[in-house]
Amino acid sequence: MITGKNCIGGRFKADGSVEFRTINPKENVENPMVFLEATKGEIDAAAELAWTAFKTFRNIPGKQRADFLNSIADEILALDKELVDMYMLESGLPEGRAIGERGRTVFQLRSFAELVSNDDWRENTFDAAQPDRKPMPKDDLRKTMIPLGPVAVFGASNFPLAYSTAGGDTASALAAGCPVIVKGHPMHAGTNELVASAIVKAAEKTGMPKGVFSSINGNVQAGVDLVNHPKVKAVGFTGSIGGGRALFDLAAKRDEPIPVFAEMGSINxxxxxxxxxxxxxxxxxxxxxxxxxxxxxxxxxxxxxxxxxxxxxxxxxxxxxxxxxxxxxxxxxxxxxxxxxxxxxxxxxxxxxxxxxxxxxxxxxxxxxxxxxxxxxxxxxxxxxxxxxxxxxxxxxxxxxxxxxxxxxxxxxxxxxxxxxxxxxxxxxxxxxxxxxxxxxxxxxxxxxNGVPTGVEVCPSMQHGGPYPASTDSRFTAVGIHSIKRWVRPISYQSFPMELLPDHLKK
Structure with missing residues (x-):
């Protein structure tokens, strides 16, 4: 059952009074469900919960995060016809497309679960100490990747599942150890709520910290408030050049600028x-x-x-x-x-x-x-x-x-x-x-x-990004397991005692 509420740290609630509805584009009529836009207070609460969750979630072993991602995939499949029907109602797309996109979404989640089941994705490097080196001794150095923090994900209009609530941005961010706050696309608010409920159930079943996932409804101002929140540390966006550039500029003007990974326009x-x-x-x-x-x-x-x-x-x-x-x-x-x-x-x-x-x-x-x-x-x-x-x-x-x-x-x-x-x-x-x-x-x-550009295979060799304005950073991909690199940064530990190092750097 659709509540029309926002999901704040796993709890569905609505403090605001601004209502909106989605459209059935086939019939060109409003759908009956009523949704409530998130208030600034709800957005603040989601960000604060995400930051608190991050302190725990970033240290949860990869195999447990993998269980979480696989559980999300299971819960999405369990929605079955209810999700397919809502997808079709709000997008005007046919059943075959809905089922195919659901399959892609599940595949992405399971791919990232497999990726983080071990620590190879962190690209750890080790340089042993050389205390007797002349003329200067060399310290022990170990480098790894750590998550950035809470990530704001903006749902896409043209992919209600695979590039939205539990799509590639969300899956890769959660895999990296980053809590996620999704701003659901207002055209697909019902689809967003159903998928959000699946993520909440998965988080509860696998013992993830409260605040690891939130989802908010709203239009432009909700997005502005979310990107401006100091506890949000990165942004994922798929959409128009105008929308992506506005978020990019907004993030750059913060007291602490944050990266925006936006996949935008292209004439291919x-x-x-x-x-x-x-x-x-x-x-x-x-x-x-x-x-x-x-x-x-x-x-x-x-x-x-x-x-x-x-x-x-x-x-x-x-x-x-x-x-x-x-x-x-x-x-x-x-x-x-x-x-x-x-x-x-x-x-x-x-x-x-x-x-x-x-x-x-x-x-x-x-x-x-x-x-x-x-x-x-x-x-x-x-x-x-x-x-x-x-x-x-x-x-x-x-x-x-x-x-x-x-x-x-x-x-x-x-x-x-x-x-x-x-x-x-x-x-x-x-x-x-x-x-x-x-x-x-x-x-x-x-x-x-000698092919066509339509069709983006989800695999490690796929590069889905390009020079601006195709994307805001051509060094990264929005598709495939390497998209996890958007949500992490390198850090080196020098001359650390073994007991203070992360487990994956002990050897």
Missing amino acids: PVIMTANAISNRGRELAKTYAGSITLGTGQFCTNPGLLLTVKTDDTEGFIQELAKKTIAIAPQTMLHPNIKKGYQKKGEDVISQDGVEVVGEYKGDLEPNDAASIIASVSGEAFLKNPKMHQEVFGPFSMVVQCKGETELIQIIDGLEGQLTGTLIAEKDDDLNLAEIVESLQNRVGRIIY
Whole structure:
């Protein structure tokens, strides 16, 4: 049963009176559940409890934290149809997507449980003392990783489970020994409460300290109060450039600045060589029509920009891409506000000089369905107008026709940071593929060869991040077990007696 309350250190309560509801985007109506925004007092209480819990939680052995993470996974699965139905009600996404995302969430939790079952992830190093070394003796030095402290996690609009309450940020932070305070996404408040209840049950069953997890409802001010609290030591965010940058700036202005690991906007350039288009243009058009419209284009890895050198085959490929894209049935967007944002950003881009709309879905639409769009522009016009470089969050993609390889590379070099870059090429290509790859690697976090960027495998070799504004720190990933490194810092112990060292540094 949904209470609409905030979860403060494991207890569901509501001191405030500001109410809000979620939306059923399929029906375009408000859902019946009423939620109460957290007060500043409740946010303060959650942060203080988290700080108190941190003093214990950071020293709990990894195997016990692993039990906690596995128990969260078990409790999420135990919610069964109730969670799937709520997910669908608040997101408009189909049952298959809900079940798949739940599976990914559980897999992430279990992956981090396995990771922290031993201390290898801490990357411990040992340098033995050399008291007889000349001209100066050398002290014993041992280095390890320790958790930063309570982490604020902001739920994502486009992944109600895998990037939200018990998603990758929360799982990795808890694995590291950091208590978590989640600010649930207001579009998915019911889904957030159900998952929060699962985490609370798991914490109780495995004997975790009170305050190891909290979840608050609210909009902008709740997020501001949370990031400003001095007991919060790091932030995880997945969302828009505007939202991520606002949190980044806010955290930097604190008396004690804290890191914000934000995964933000990306148009994910795809370079298609002329040979590839000539040899398999129809196949590529079909493949990329599916990628552009996957999940209504509401993925951070959506291929929003296709770059190629103009030839006699280019126009035919663009026409085929448009035909295949608009033939795919429209799908519901996550929220009316996201639909409005898609329309506005799309209009901003296609209204620029030199942009041609090659294909746009013109059939009947439900209120929150998105009409897919394929646009085209010359490389020269694209270079001159940065407004064309912005992300259009939805089933939109623009093909840029370059005069030659020099202009193509110039465009890549001039792009903002991206999550991904893709190279579609042939073995006997006459373009300088090595130079294109070098240009891409300076702009992106992951390069795909002859594939699509949509689909982010959860594994150790996945890099999900990139130069700003794809993320706020390109050295880290938001996906996979290495994402735990965001929530820890190195510390060295010099000349310490064995009895005062952490157990994992005794040898």
